Amino acid sequence: MIAYSEVSAFTDTPGQGNRAGVVLGAQELTEAEMQALAAFLEAPETVFVTRMGGGRVRVRYFTPTQEIEFCGHATVALGLTLAQRGHWTQGDLMLETLVGRIPLSLDTEAGVPTRVWMEQRGLETRPAAREVRRELAEALGVDERMIHRGLPLAAASTGLWSVFVPLLDPLILDGLEPDLHRIHLLSDALGVVSVYAYAPMGVNRFAARNFAPAVGIPEDPVTGSAAGALLALLAREGRLPVRGDRACGVVYQGHAIGSPGEVEVEVTLAGQTVTGIRVGGCATLDREGHWTPGR
Incomplete structure (x- = not known):
């Protein structure tokens, strides 16, 4: 069984903003299984973590119908999920995506993670x-x-x-x-x-x-x-x-x-x-x- 989270991004109110699926343990999933899980969740995008460690996280993104190279709201959802689960506690985090490496940084208040910032590629x-x-x-x-x-x-x-x-x-x-x-x-x-x-x-x-x-x-x-x-x-x-x-x-x-x-x-x-x-x-x-x- 594969654990997943459904996270509302760009809002602090559940059910608003943009819903993303977040799967932290996707190391053993095939591409077809990732696509099937994304279709099951029916979120606009689902992000899958395929490798994690050493301040780097490798991910893939799927809509309900196909893989895409990058997704901003799913990245924010992933960052807060990693921080809240204790996988990301300090410093910047490097996300490895199909469009290249995306640095993430974290805002906290009284030690509680509140906001994720992502450096985007050049315009x-x-x-x-x-x-x-x-x-x-x-x-x-x-x-x-x-x-x-x-x-x-x-x-x-x-x-x-x-x-x-x-x-x-x-x-x-x-x-x-x-x-x-x-x-x-x-x-x-x-x-x-x-x-x-x-x-x-x-x-x-x-x-x-x-x-x-x-x-x-x-x-x-x-x-x-x-x-x-x-x-x-x-x-x-x-x-x-x-x-x-x-x-x-x-x-x-x-x-x-x-x-x-x-x-x-x-x-x-x-x-x-x-x-x-x-x-x-x-x-x-x-x-x-x-x-x-x-x-």
Whole structure:
């Protein structure tokens, strides 16, 4: 029997934020068994620890339908689970993933772990062709005039590619009626995992919704890796206030589907070049259980 945890990430309220499966003892599981357990849990993503020791943890991530290279909210869920179980007590932790090594750090209060921060990979971007703007708007169920002209519309990645679509305000965002089949086709055509719609709520606060039918997730409640890419993209384009060499912001996601969560992001800059991206969040345990392979 394989022990698993279900953890809500980017929230301190069970059942909100984004649910992740966490399996610490996956050393002997085959790829097919990991996929079967991820499908059984039906969480947007499940993270499997395949090796642990010496300040390093090797992991793999699965959606209910396929393996993916990286997942931000599952990483936060894993970090808090490791800390709460006593596997991570001090110093940084190095996560080994299919996109490379991801350093993790931990915030504590009175010795109690409260928040995990993950260093994301460098920002990569691709421009979106002008004609794609209309197609994206129609796929999201809005008129092209609802797209914000002063914020970047582009594909970006710090590990997973998304196309970021700015909308004029959060009310438009809440009212989206996405055509998931069309979004799937557009995602494939653009070479991205998801279509990530966002809208400004303040100078460094944004609301967001993320649609990823291409990897079996109609709407992801809260997406840490994409929030990091978004804030880095905005900082590089001069759309965030910068103090010294840092720009900070918060992304609110999941409210439209009843699972609100918050992602904190810190971006380090050298001029207009992004030199570092940190994504932070809290997490809380929902429930635990056991699964038997082959059943």
